Amino acid sequence: MLRKILAILLLLVPALATAGTIDEIARLEQGKGTEPTQVSTPSATSVRSEPAGGPVWLHLPDGRRLDIRHWQIVHFVRSDCPYCHRFNPVLKAVAAEIGLNIFVYSFDGAGDAAFPKVAPVNDRVLKDFFAELPRATPTDFIVNTQTLVTIPLSQGEMSGDALKQRLEESFLLADRLGVL
Secondary structure (H helix, E strand, O other): OHHHHHHHHHHHOOOOOOHHHHHHHHHHHOOOOOOOEEEEOOOOEEEEOOOEOEOEEEEOOOOOEEEOOOEEEEEEEOOOOHHHHHHHHHHHHHHHHHOOEEEEEEOOOOOOOOOOOOEEOOHHHHHHHOOOOOOOOOEEEEEEOOOOOEEEEEEOOOOHHHHHHHHHHHHHHHHHOOOO
8 A cells, every 4th residue: 555655656746846936935934933832633743842943743653753844735726616615724724733834826816714825826836836737726735845855745625634644644755765
C-alpha cells in the first residue's frame, strides 16, 4: 500500500516551485505570531516548544516527531465552488490544530468566509503546481518554504480525520524521500 502511494505521489509531484511563488508564500510566513502553542489530536500532535521560528513538532503515531515549521499548505479554491465552501473550514481547523500555515490561491480571484484574502492564480502558478494534475478545486499541496519541495496533498473535499491522515502520510513520504 505504501509503495502504491509513493508511486502515485512521485508521478504527481510537479517540478519545484519557482521563486515568485515561494516569495508569495514567504510573505505569509512573516505574519506568524510569537506565542507558544501546544495542541493535541487523536492521531497527531503539534507542539510549538519555542517562540515562532523555533521547532513545530508533528508527533506521528509511530512515535517519531518531525519539525514542520518550514512547511505550509498551499490551497487552491474558487469562490463559487460548493466543495471548497464545505472543505475550507475543515482545512483551516486542521491546519491550526497541527501548526501549519495556509496560503490560498483562487482560480477566480475571490475568497470566501473561511479565506477572504486570496492570491489570484496566474500562468506561473498553474505551471508550478498543476503540470501533472487536473485543475480542480479544492486542491492542496504541502510546500517546504526553504527547499521548495512540493508534495500533492489532496484534491476534493474530505473530513478532518482523513485530512490529518493524508498529512501524516505526506510527511512520512517526505521524510522517507529525505526532503523534510
